[in-house]
Amino acid sequence: MALDSRSLKRTLLGTPRARFRGLILLFWVGLSVVVIRLYVVEVIKHSHYLALARENIVKSTPIPPLRGEITDRHGVVLVHNGPEFALFEVPGEVRSPREIGWVASDLGVPVARLLRSTRSLGFVLPSHVPVPLLAGLSMAQVGRVNMDLYRLPGFFIQIMPKRIYPENNLAAHLLGYVGSFTPGDLKSSLYRHLPPGTGVGKSGIEKEYDSYLQGTPGMRRQLVNSHGIMIKSLREKPPGEGQSLRLTIDIRLQTVAERMLGDRRGAVVALDPRNGELLALASHPSYSSGELSQAMSTARWNELVHAPDHPLTNRATQGLYPPGSVFKIVTTLSGLQENKLDPDKSFRCGGTFRVGSVIFHDWKKGGHGTLHLHRAIEQSCDIFFYTLGMRLGPDAIARVARDFGLGQKTGIDLPAELSGVVPDRRWKRKYLHAPWYPGETPPMAIGQGYLTVTPLEMARLMGAVAMDGRMSHPHLRLGKSKTSLTPVGFPQKDFTLVKADLRDVVAAPHGTGHPVNLPFFAIAGKTGTAQVVSNRGPNKNKKRPKADSWFVGFGPFDSPRIVVAVLIENGGDGGDVAGPVAREVFRMYYVTHAAELTPPPPPPAAPLRPGGGSL
Amino acid sequence: MRQEIGTYILKIHPLFLVALGGVLAIDLLTLYSVNPYLAMKQGIWELVGLFVAGGILMVPYTLLVKNARLIYGIVLGLLFVVVLFGHQSHGARRWIGVGWFQIQPSEFMILALILFLTGSLLRNGKDVPLTLGLFAGGALAAVLPAILIARQPDLGTAVELMIIFSVYILLKGIPSRILTISLIGGLAFFPIAWELLWTHLHEFQKDRIRAFVDPASDPSGMGYHTIQSIVAVGSGGWFGQGLSGATQVHYQFLPGAQTDFVFAVFTEEWGFAGALLFLTLMAYLVWFAARTALESRDPAAFYLASGVTGFFLFGFLINALMVLGVLPVVGVPMPLMSYGGSAMIVALGSLALLLNIRFYAKR
CATH class of the missing domain: 3.90.1310.10 (Penicillin-binding protein 2a (Domain 2))
Structure with a gap:
């Protein structure tokens, strides 16, 4: 069939019948579109649309x-x-x-x-x-x-x-x-x-x-x-x-710690220095977990957030405090390390210490008289450590403090842990853009000044001392965390010396930590009474703020099993205020572990050891 | 006479009867799966439609064409009755009647228009050239009922009327001069016409057009019909989900399952294989209509059969492509398949016209 344009026009468009055939052609085209489309939708995309249909009904x-x-x-x-x-x-x-x-x-x-x-x-x-x-x-x-x-x-x-x-x-x-x-x-x-x-x-x-x-x-x-x-x-x-x-927490110790804190602002940390397990971690003022877990009104939430005593802060891991005299342990170890401290050399404490035109006073008016290291720790003589600090300088003290983990997070498995500050010359230049003044060293030597720590850091430090320089990694999850100890790298004799001194802080009748003493449980530790610039809690009568109280100690003396660090904000004297809190935690530990702690009665044939216990 | 027709049909067109019977059976089966009560009613309508078809077979088509104006006039009158006294249902005023015997005059207008246009294109049984007056008369005859019907609102049937008119104009052929002028004029007036049309469309009709442009734009809104319809078709697969497995229908996700989207229901239930069978039967019926037109010598028979062909061909294609998401949802029912008494009567009646032509034109 010759298909020139004219004949095409005639056949396709010329007559009504031809045009009708065109219409039929259109029908076949349309029908093929229908069939192809059906095939695409129904066969090729079947699984897709089947899934959509299922999604519709399920x-x-x-x-x-x-x-x-x-x-x-x-x-x-x-x-x-x-x-x-x-x-x-x-x-x-x-x-x-x-x-x-x-x-x-x-x-x-x-x-x-x-x-x-x-x-x-x-x-x-x-x-x-x-x-x-x-x-x-x-x-x-x-x-x-x-x-x-x-x-x-x-x-x-x-x-x-x-x-x-x-x-x-x-x-x-x-x-x-x-x-x-x-x-x-x-x-x-x-x-x-x-x-x-x-x-x-x-x-x-x-x-x-x-x-x-x-x-x-x-x-x-x-x-x-x-x-x-x-x-x-x-x-x-x-x-x-x-x-x-x-958790590693022992609810009995936790309960005692919280009960002993009462309504005072502070924190208690109880740590097993042998493996880093935290036995108690208390902070007051507190909140109700149950209340916060429910939907609560904005007003109540704001009240909690803006409360002057900061109930939402976990003071044990987030509270930063000057360690006060507890820090003297670090100064002592630094002195021994640098060979600038002779434990047997006697020292005269006159109650005042002068750096340039600044005069520092001892906490005890008139001073402690003549003493050596043992007595200086036991009675927490400030002048002794001022002198030692001046001899060491801030960098040497800071180095040892850092060796014991101060100024660094402990890595506890709690969110938002804070770390304290260990100042030295570099730190001051970097953050305060000023040189280190000699008058700043004596406060640092007794744990004041720029120095801040958290109660948890102090517990770890005391644990390291108790374990003769092996530092634990505090944690709360039982069984799955790192329980090994990291050696700090100090000679054994230094710890033996310091620990003996710490023992007498508690055991000796005139030791500052004597309120902690328990006749049946050998505790060693150090008190701290840290001067603070301002009151942390509500200060209604605008009085001069009372010092923060510290007691950090461990027990039993011979084979340490528990470290307790207590901090009471603006509590006053460390031994009298923080001490009893620690004592009750120790007592509860003794009560719950009496079977393990009491040595089995020696066979009658054996001679009694002189001295019996360490008391 | 009656016997003569009967034996003629049985002897000469058994295949046609098989195809028609197949489509009607598929219709009942599908509606039964949607709602057995609907299937029962549709069955009654099919019987009524077959009686009407039988009646149409009794009257020679020439007589029908001669009285085309009368028939057209009566149906147009009924349309005005609908406007004035029509029965309202689902927000549309389309029905007149008593009780459940409701009829839609708009559907009958399809048959009436086919007859009317056939009649107007002939003079003393001879084909006459298309004049401007003839064109205008035909246009008026189509547009007037189309407007009345579109305002019911029933866009689908109005579109069908316009398509039938277009088929006749196509067959008559438009002189190229007129075609050019009207094309340019149409293009020039298109924005105005579109504006007028758009403002007169009902909101759901606008939504359907918007949805067609982008069905996924709002799956739960206006594109919902199209998406659910394609999902129904697509979940059919090769052999379908069966009568009970068609979740789109059974859990009522497919709106208008018994009317405009009945083809989607059937496809979901019987799959691609079932759809091919149905398409074959429908294509045979369209082909039968086309053969009727082409084989008849009488211009009246040719135009009448062409009109029926156009009605079936476009109703079938537009509905199928709408169900498959190729065309917008215009509400054109599937001939012989969508639920509706009047539509069934008209479809069966128009098929009867074909047999009528074949029977009487032979003589």
Whole structure:
């Protein structure tokens, strides 16, 4: 067939019949399009659309996992879980903005409170993800809301796990608390898979071991129709419970420590120097983990954050204090190291010490008279250490202080640990842009001035002394952390000497630490009474602030098993104020470990050792 | 006479009867899976439609063409009745009637327009050239009911009327001069016409057009029909999900499952294989209509059969492509398949016209 344009035009477009044939041609073209498209959609992309169809009818709701329990070293439960009712909103299914108002009036809470929840998470999550509005509903609230839920498809009530702290406020700083994750938390891959409303660790152990405690969310799957009405339940994936965590803490020591702190501001650290296990870690003022783990009002939160006595601060790991006379241990060791201290040489303390035009006084008016190192530590003679400090200079003292871990984080498994400051000439030039003045050395030698430490750092230092220069790595998780000791590298005889002196601080009747003395448990230690520039707590009557009290000690003397560091803010005299707190912790340790501590009665045939114990 | 027709059809066109019976059975089966009650009602409508078809077979098509203006006038009158007294349902005023026996005059307008246009293009049974007056008359006859129907609102049927009119104009051929002028004029007036059209469209009709441009823009909103329809078709696979496995239909994710999207339902249930069978049957019916037109010597028979062909061909293609997301959701039902009594009667009636032509044109 010759297909020149004219004949083509005639055949195709010339007559109605020809044009009708064109129409039929169009039909075959259209039909092929239909068939090809059908093939593409139905055969090639079948699995894709089948998955979409499944997604349509299967509604998946995540089930929050149960967080692991936290126990003390003997298995006493410190944190576990209980159920509570929580109200959720699915923003994409809410039909009218007025609905949240109805819900609020049912609950009897201001709308603004519910809106705050929606706005924080609802704006960053996809609109089909449920957002928790309010947790901890009372039965009355559940009842009232439940009656209205049939006309509020965007809202539902779900049972959620709730953190329960059975010992109420015990070890609050240590355990921390949980809370709903914030939009910021979503950036962390740790939280991305969790359903909203799941509690995540916000501080303390709860935060540090969050991934461990968290568990994996389960999935409830239901067949639903296009109106979201459930047709039947499908097999659900149960949530994986988080692993439970055993701490090194001994609840009995923790309880005693907190009870002895009473309502004074301070911290107690009890540490096993042989392996770095923390037996107690107390800080006061405290907060209630249970209260903070629930939704709380902004006013109450602000009250806690801005309280003058800083209840949210863990003073044991975050409080920075001048160590006072406890630091004399470091000065002594530095002197022995530098061969600038002869322990047997006698020294005359006249009560004053002069550097240039500055005169430093001893804490005891008139001085201690003639003494040597042993007595100087025992009675905490300042003039002796001023003199020694001037001879050593700041850099030598700082070097030894750093050897014992001061000025460095201990690496404890708690979030946001702080480290103190160990000043020396370089430090001062770098941070204060000024040279070191000779008059700054004597305060440093007795643990004042720029020097700051945390109670935990001091406990570790004392542990290293007790273990003859082997330093532990403090930790809270039992069994899985580093328990080996790191040698500091000082001669054994230095420690023997210092430890004997420390023993007499407590044992000798005129020792500053004598209030700590227990007849049945050999304790050695050092008191500290650190002058402070300002009062840390509320200062109502504008009096001159009292000194911070310290006692840091270990026991038993022969084979150290426990170090206790006590700090009382603005407590006054170290031995009298901090001492009894430490003593009671030691006493509890003795009571709970009496069987191990009392040596088995020697066979009658053997002769009694002279002196019996170390007393 | 009645027997003559019966034996003629059975003897000469058994394949046509098989195809028609197959499509009607598929229709009932699919509607049964959506809702058994609908299937029962549709079955009754199919019977009514077959009776009407039988009635149409009794009357020679020439007589129908002669009285085309009368028939057209009656149906147009009914459309005005709908405007004035129509029964409202789902926001649309399309029906008149008593009880559940409701009819949609708009559907009958399709048949009436085919007859009317056929009649107006002939003079004493002879084909006449297209004049401007003829063109304007035909246009008016199509546009007037189309506007009435579009305002019901029923965009689908209005579109079908305009398509039928276009088919006739195409067949008559437009002198190239007129074509050029109207093309330029049309292009010049397009923005104004579009503006007018757009402002007169109902919001859901606008949404459908928007959704067609980008179905994924709002999956739960306006593109919902298209997306759910494609998901339904796509989940069918080679052999379908079966009557009970078609989740898109059973869990009510596919709106209009019994009307505009009934083809999607069938495809989800019977898969690509089932769809091919259905397409084959429908294509045979269209081919039968086309053969009827091409084989008839009588211009009246040719135009009448062409109109029926155009109606079937475009109804079928537009609906299938709409279900598959190729065309926007314009609401054109699948002939012989979508639920609806009037549409079924019209579809069966128009097929009866084909047999009518074949029977009477032979003589």
